Amino acid sequence: MxxxxxxxxxxxxxxxxxxxxxxxxxxxxxxxxxxxxxxxxxxxxxxxxxxxxxxxxxxxxxxxxxxxxxxxxxxxxxxxxxxxxxxxxxxxxxxxxxxxxxxxxxxxxxxxxxxxxxxxxxxxxxxxxxxxxxxxxxxxxxxxxxxxxxVAGGIPAIKLVREGLAADQMEEIGGVLNGTCNYILTKMGDSGEDFSEILASAQKLGYAEADPSTDVDGWDAAHKLAILAGLAFGQPVSFSSIRVEGIRHVASYDHQFAREMGYRIKLLGMARRLDKSGAIEAWMRPCMVPRHAPIANVNGVFNAVRTQGRFSGPMLIEGRGAGAGPTASAVMADVMDLARGAALPVWGTAPQPARACAPISALSGAYYLRLLVRDKPGVMAGIASALRDEHVSMRAMSQHSFVTHDRDAPLSASAPEPVAPLAIITHQTQESAMKNVVARLSDMHEVLNDPVLMKIES
Amino acid sequence: MxxxxxxxxxxxxxxxxxxxxxxxxxxxxxxxxxxxxxxxxxxxxxxxxxxxxxxxxxxxxxxxxxxxxxxxxxxxxxxxxxxxxxxxxxxxxxxxxxxxxxxxxxxxxxxxxxxxxxxxxxxxxxxxxxxxxxxxxxxxxxxxxxxxxxVAGGIPAIKLVREGLAADQMEEIGGVLNGTCNYILTKMGDSGEDFSEILASAQKLGYAEADPSTDVDGWDAAHKLAILAGLAFGQPVSFSSIRVEGIRHVASYDHQFAREMGYRIKLLGMARRLDKSGAIEAWMRPCMVPRHAPIANVNGVFNAVRTQGRFSGPMLIEGRGAGAGPTASAVMADVMDLARGAALPVWGTAPQPARACAPISALSGAYYLRLLVRDKPGVMAGIASALRDEHVSMRAMSQHSFVTHDRDAPLSASAPEPVAPLAIITHQTQESAMKNVVARLSDMHEVLNDPVLMKIES
Missing domain, CATH: 3.40.50.720 (NAD(P)-binding Rossmann-like Domain)
Known part of the structure; x- marks a missing residue:
């Protein structure tokens, strides 16, 4: 020894x-x-x-x-x-x-x-x-x-949480944790191109793997989130209880609506203390974030970790989330801790069993809901009733001009009419209510896609 | 014990x-x-x-x-x-x-x-x-x-450098290190108001002291920079060898030119390895930074620390730089290190004497130079000759419309003619050459103010 x-x-x-x-x-x-x-x-x-x-x-x-x-x-x-x-x-x-x-x-x-x-x-x-x-x-x-x-390549995020914020109670931790997804979303937002086109160019540049599913389906980022959540709240999190959603279904439409409404789209992971009982929510999903929020300006292959502490307030650290140099720097920082005799227990406290995150039914927030609809009378009335029946109140609505050809949505080959993308921003509501709205809209003849639901985060 | x-x-x-x-x-x-x-x-x-x-x-x-x-x-x-x-x-x-x-x-x-x-x-x-x-x-x-x-209130900047980046060789460290100055500069940029107006409102809000000189003259931020430089380069820095400049002379004109030319003005402190000999430059001064640079978007009372490492690449951490909560969190994080038995030597290595930073003559960069000039034929020719004689090449020039009354500049009471603010952006040059240009322009009858010189940083 x-x-x-x-x-x-x-x-x-x-x-x-x-x-x-x-x-x-x-x-x-x-x-x-x-x-x-x-x-x-x-x-x-x-x-x-x-x-x-x-x-x-x-x-x-x-x-x-x-x-x-x-x-x-x-x-x-x-x-x-x-x-x-x-x-x-x-x-x-x-x-x-x-x-x-x-x-x-x-x-x-x-x-x-x-x-x-x-x-x-x-x-x-x-x-x-x-x-x-x-x-x-x-x-x-x-x-x-x-x-x-x-976690997050060269960024010393673990040291930040386990030691730099060791005296504070964390209320929230998360961030932009996958460089491939952030590169794709940034490029989609800048260029207006589709997911598949950008993915292909990212693969050529070496920013995406030949099999991109670990990245674009959110798993890589979710692994990092699980680790951050375990450190911030002093107990490992049961990985299977984290809700994970990737970015494949984010369309160029969504970036257009985001721009128009003052947002940017980020694959965001977040773990939050829900109440004094210590229960936490944890999820990885594409979110709309206000254009001027610091996290909205973490672009390209960069990663960022954001914390909110009771005493320390909000903090954000950004840097290179992957690559030989940054990752080697982080590996060897750990070795330096061992060489200096300063290593801490895995989760910053005595070992504990993993705990489950809160179920979807416990989540709430404001949401972005995007549909592709047929140009028929009564469409909006049907959508509005679905929202009303679930007590979801609308904050803003925007419909883009009708298009006859849509590259993003799985249209049935026989659909002859023009279709239009339509976006709704809700007020604060329960995620379970939004799930019901989505289920009901999916069944409507006039709604042509699987409705796209994103959380709005500040 | x-x-x-x-x-x-x-x-x-x-x-x-x-x-x-x-x-x-x-x-x-x-x-x-x-x-x-x-x-x-x-x-x-x-x-x-x-x-x-x-x-x-x-x-x-x-x-x-x-x-x-x-x-x-x-x-x-x-x-x-x-x-x-x-x-x-x-x-x-x-x-x-x-x-x-x-x-x-x-x-x-x-x-x-x-x-x-x-x-x-x-x-x-x-x-x-x-x-x-x-x-x-x-x-x-x-x-x-x-x-x-x-350093930087609740941000664990010292732990970041001394431990999180302990395996990497630092090339640069610095950032936005004074919340009072950053609040004043942000407000000046947003509102177009003058330094003295914003300072008065900052004092009312408790963001500035009754005697603001420690903050607005750059000393508080320079102390923090000296500490960061000592940690990043493994040897304390002789404080008196750091060049310190405050923000009192930054006028609303400068913010207008900055906006027009795609910059924002920040009081930036930076310490950089100059060459393989290990010599470093270190200064605190108002700088022009490109509008989309992450450091340009650190606003209000927030602080940020930026590092550039050989392996870790660029990194930025931002958060609350002052206040009871964030500072208490940082103080107690140190106590936690002691309680856990993980404290390191002051500068991360064995004690060493302080070393001096490089003299001004060793500095170089691109610069912003702003003058207030009289409306007379030949003014521009005189300025251009001063630049030419010092081998300084101009990248851009902008002159605003003539004003008869100027609130920022110390005009002689008898000056009857209209005056105009004029800004020049240079290509890469020696700071010593810029000093000579400034000295020569100060002597010109047509130049009414002490020329304002800012470094351009990315």
Whole structure:
């Protein structure tokens, strides 16, 4: 076991007195793993000065030993099986950079913690889904489990919440947590092009994966939100209780309405304390945000984390949410914490079981509802009755000029009449009421699409 | 001496095993001191759960024992002399919330550290001016000195730099660091009113002091910049070598030109690595920033800290830079670090002497130059020659319509002719060349004001 004394108070004097070097093993040499090797090679002296001890990679493991990764791997012991790093000798910290909630990544992290070995990971799915279990394992075996790089790339969001805001009670945490979605939504808003066109160009630029579903369906961002919520409210969140919605159904129409009505569309994740009982709501969904709100101006591949605390008030941090450099910076910031002896428990408090978020029925807010309707008398009357029957009050309505051809909506081939996009902004209401409205409108002959519902957030 | 074990790795198990409470003494019960008392009374259970031990105020000291501060002080031992808290029995941490670089604040901090007692302070002037000396004192006596609240109120900027970005090499750090100035500049830009009108209304709203010079002349922000620069580059900065300029000379004309040319005016502080030698430039001055830059949209009393790292890239964090709640949150975040045993050395590395920033002659950039000129033939020719002779090339020029009465400029009472504001944007050049241009233009009979020079920052 490594000796990881604290630099606090009384111990500061021993910093440069030949403290033992910290020996790292890296599992996974993809973009992030190669970034970590490169950072450590470039900044070795700086890190040693700041940590008061040398930090050195001693072992690596990856799938293909022969691939050129643009970094030198000489001097590192090679392990074909990443899981063997959990117990291999002369290693202080395992860096799990393989990814995925199951498989080798999970086995390696569990085995390392069970062996009492400190782990640093960039694996958001693993922490979001198995964080409650892993925090127990870490505490039981006296090992540290750090995961700064799992949320928002280079942004030290976890340190911000768990330490920088450690004295405050959080009322809300969330933000723009997926660069691919934010790039697509920003481009759609700027260019007026459709989702599929922008996605194709994002794939060409390397901003989206060949299979984009983890990103555009909201899962990647939801993993990050689950982690932030667990930290902000001091207890891991049951991942399956988070409501997750992606951005595939956001049409160029919606961006037009957003512009006209003073909003921008963002895939927003938010976790909020609902009441004094401590219940929280947590969701990931496209939202309309006022054009001048700071979060509305986080554009392109940038990520942002927003907090609202009782004493600290509102705060926003934005930066690069992905990429080799920023992610390596975050991974190695965790290593620096270990080298300086300043690592904290996983959720900032003693381990606790995961808890479920509030059901949809508990949610409320103002909403944006967008339809594609046929040009027939009585359409608006039908829509207005549906809203009235659910006690939803309308704040604004806008209908665009009729179009005969619609690229976004799944029109039936036989529909001969012109159709028009129509948007409604509601006053504050219950989400359950909006669900009923949507169900009723979906059944109307004059409504041609699945109604698009977005929350309005400030 | 308090026992402040680390929660890292092996020690996490002992958290809830009845660890000794942490006893605080507060010196200074102004806005911030009262905020700390109020936070601790409201969040005591939360902090105990997160720290794994109770945190309790045991002693206080302030000028007037009888004043009503809106918080209960019963149960705290009262000390008339704050300096006696340095050696009084049964105290683990001294919270210095008196303020000022000298006097009781300095004496108390030095005496506490010399006694080996941990100190948390919100005192930016003290750390900016005496930080090198105090870091030595802290290291020599094995005491921690923490000062999160000294920079940007509730924003954990110090933790961000010293820990969150501990693995990266910083290229630049700075931001919008004074809420009073940012409020005045934002209001001037929005309303077209003059500095003096907005200052008067800010004073009424409590956003500016009766004597506003510490804020509007840039000193408060410069103290914060000195601290950020010391942390980012791992060595304290000699405060007197920072160039400091306030906002009194920014006229409503300048905001008009800014709008017209696509900029906003911000009092910006910036410290930058100049070259591989490690020399840095550091200055606080009003700047023109492009309207869509994130920092241009930090408005009103909000503060923001911006970093640029080799690996982490650009990052911006914004939030409330002052006020009882945010500042108390930052003070108590430091206390949480001590309670959790995770305090680091003052500048993030072993103590070092302060170093001087680069002289003005080393600076370069693009500049905005604004004049008030008489309506006479040949004026522009004279200005153009001054620029040419200093090899400064013009990128844009704009002259507003002639006005006969000017409220901003110190016109001689006898000037009968109409005058006009004229703005020039230069290409990249040396600041020393601009100084020569300004000196020469000041001597021109046709130029009626002291030319206003602002740097253009992205």
């Amino acid at each position: 490594p000796d990881v004394p604290s630099l606090s108070g009384k111990r500061a004097k021993s910093v440069s007195n030949g403290k033992k070097e910290l020996r790292l093993a890296i599992a996974g040499l993809g973009t992030v793993g190669a970034g970590v090797v490169s950072l450590l090679q470039e900044n070795a002296d700086l890190l040693a000065a700041r940590a008061g001890r040398a930090i050195r990679i001693v072992a690596v493991s990856a799938r293909d030993r022969k691939r050129d990764r643009g970094v030198k791997l000489e001097g590192f012991t090679w392990y074909d099986d990443p899981v063997s790093l959990a117990t291999a000798p002369d290693i202080d910290v395992v860096l799990e950079l393989i990814g995925g909630a199951e498989g080798a990544a999970r086995t390696l992290v569990e085995a390392s913690l069970a062996h009492g070995r400190d782990v640093v990971t960039a694996n958001k799915a693993l922490i979001a889904i198995h964080g409650a279990h892993l925090s127990h394992l870490a505490a039981t075996h006296g090992a540290a489990l750090l995961f700064e790089a799992s | 308090p026992d402040v074990p680390s929660l890292s790795g092996k020690r996490a198990k002992s958290v809830s095993n009845g660890k000794k409470e942490l006893r605080l003494a507060i010196a200074g019960l102004g806005t911030v001191g009262a905020g700390v008392v109020s936070l601790l009374q409201e969040n005591a259970d939360l902090l105990a759960a997160r720290a794994g031990r109770a945190i309790r105020i045991v002693a206080v000291s302030a000028r007037d024992r009888k004043r009503d501060r809106g918080v209960k002080l019963e149960g705290f031992t009262w000390y008339d002399d704050p300096v006696s808290l340095a050696t009084a029995p049964d105290i683990d941490v001294v919270l210095e919330l008196i303020g000022g670089a000298e006097g009781a604040a300095r004496t108390l901090v030095e005496a506490s550290l010399a006694h080996g007692r941990d100190v948390v302070t919100a005192n930016k002037a003290l750390i900016a001016i005496h930080g090198a000396h105090l870091s030595h004192l802290a290291a020599t006596h094995g005491a921690a000195l923490l000062f999160e609240a000294s």
